[in-house]
Amino acid sequence: MKILILNGPNLNLLGKREPTIYGNTSFEEYFEQLKEIFPNVELEYRQSNHEGSLVDYIHEVGFSYDGIVFNAGAYTHTSVAIADAIAGVETPVIEVHISNVHAREAFRHHSYMAKNCVGTIAGLGLKGYELGVKYFIEK
Ligand code: DQA
Numbered sequence: 217m218k219i220l221i222l223n224g225p226n227l228n229l230l231g232k233r234e235p236t237i238y239g240n241t242s243f244e245e246y247f248e249q250l251k252e253i254f255p256n257v258e259l260e261y262r263q264s265n266h267e268g269s270l271v272d273y274i275h276e277v278g279f280s281y282d283g284i285v286f287n288a289g290a291y292t293h294t295s296v297a298i299a300d301a302i303a304g305v306e307t308p309v310i311e312v313h314i315s316n317v318h319a320r321e322a323f324r325h326h327s328y329m330a331k332n333c334v335g336t337i338a339g340l341g342l343k344g345y346e347l348g349v350k351y352f353i354e355k
Contacts, residue, residue, distance in 0.1 A: 218281045223263040224289035237315050246342045271301040278305025283352035285345050287312045292327045299328040310348040313338040
């Protein structure tokens with residue numbers, strides 16, 4: 217089973233970025249934990265700050281991988297291109313947000329990609345990625 221964990225803009229700063237909202241753990245550290253939790257899953261991690269690169273990654277794995285656990289960061293709220301990329305591939309996508317976007321500014325309440333995703337996990341911290349992977353395994 218092959219699963220891509222995909223992070224969008226500013227998530228390369230996890231651990232340093234607004235720690236009261238996003239915590240003190242870098243994604244690289246967390247990804248090591250995730251691989252230990254799921255030793256039998258081929259987990260891959262990619263991050264980009266660029267909208268087009270995220271679209272390219274989705275296309276690249278979207279006809280062969282079993283799932284994508286995707287935190288598109290701010291592009292969630294702005295990107296029709298990313299929403300279309302998700303709609304255009306076969307691999308199912310789970311939308312993840314570390315923070316509870318619904319308890320934050322109004323502009324974070326809308327997601328262009330949500331309707332093309334299997335579901336959304338928000339507000340559970342980094343645990344959301346683990347739960348996304350678990351869903352694909354158990355399905
Ligand atoms: C985020 C929430 C987004 O609104 C924000 O732009 C991010 C991170 C989250 O994980 O909580 O960059 O996706």
